[in-house]
Each structure stands twice: as structure tokens, then as C-alpha cells.
Amino acid sequence: MAKIDPHEPCPCGSGKTFAECHGPKMKARAPAKITERIRLVVIPEPDPGTRPVFTHGPGDTVFFTGTGTEVSLDCGNCGASLVVGMEREQINGLVLKCSNCGCFNDTLIHS
Numbered sequence: 001m002a003k004i005d006p007h008e009p010c011p012c013g014s015g016k017t018f019a020e021c022h023g024p025k026m027k028a029r030a031p032a033k034i035t036e037r038i039r040l041v042v043i044p045e046p047d048p049g050t051r052p053v054f055t056h057g058p059g060d061t062v063f064f065t066g067t068g069t070e071v072s073l074d075c076g077n078c079g080a081s082l083v084v085g086m087e088r089e090q091i092n093g094l095v096l097k098c099s100n101c102g103c104f105n106d107t108l109i110h111s
Contacts, residue, residue, distance in 0.1 A: 011052030012094065022064065034084060035070040040105035042076040046095055053104070055097040063096055077103040 006019035014021050046053060054063050061075070066085035073083040073091075078101040083091060088109060096105045 011054065012091075013052070033070055034072045034081075037072045037074050037079075037081075038088070039074050039076045039079070040082065040096070040107060042103045043095070043106045045104050051095045052093065053095040053097060056099055058099050061098060061100050064091060066090075073105075073107065075101060075103055075105055077101050077105075083107075 006023055007017055010016050010018045010021035010023075012022055017023075056063070061080040061082060062084055064083045064086055069085055069087055071085070071087070072081045073086075073088060074081055075096075075098040078098060080098055080100040082096045082098060082105060088107060091107045092109050094107045096107065097103070098105060
């Protein structure tokens with residue numbers, strides 16, 4: 001999977017460029033402490049073009065950070081933090097490929 005160019009449309013479907021939408025959230029400061037951990041559901045790799053899939057190189061597993069909550073959304077397989085300090089609703093519908101274990105994690109909220 002290719003890296004997201006800052007000038008291409010954001011995979012979340014907002015209509016904004018990645019640099020104007022989710023790009024800055026990937027570099028935001030982390031919350032002071034994590035008090036709740038939520039494991040995401042591991043799913044098979046989505047077919048190309050069916051779901052927005054975020055991936056990055058080895059090393060850091062965290063895709064998005066914020067300061068709004070003390071929640072960590074973790075890989076459903078290995079437990080690595082993928083999203084910290086943000087509500088799940090803020091990333092609803094994305095698929096995050098864990099750089100630690102390679103599993104695809106679903107952020108979709110089922111009602």
C-alpha cells in the first residue's frame with residue numbers, strides 16, 4: 001500500500017486534502033496519560049478501493065494522536081496503540097494496518 005500524499009483527497013471522504021484533514025492529527029501531541037484501552041476488531045485485508053486503509057512504515061504504530069481523551073484504540077491482535085487521545089467517532093470507518101503485527105483493524109462503529 002502506498003503512502004498518502006498530503007495533497008491528495010483524504011481517505012476519510014471529507015472532500016478535503018489529507019494535509020487539511022487527517023494529516024495534522026497524525027502529528028498532534030499525545031494526551032498526558034491513557035486511562036482506557038479499547039481493542040479494535042481485526043478484519044481480513046479489505047479489497048482495494050472498498051475501504052480507506054491507513055498504513056505506515058515500521059517503527060511507530062500510532063496513526064493519530066490528540067488531547068481530547070485519555071483513550072487508546074489498540075490493535076486487536078497485538079495490543080499496540082494505534083490511536084491515542086481521540087474518540088473512536090473521529091476516525092469511524094477507517095481501517096488501520098498495524099505496523100507491529102500487520103493486522104488490519106476496523107474502526108467502524110456498529111450500531
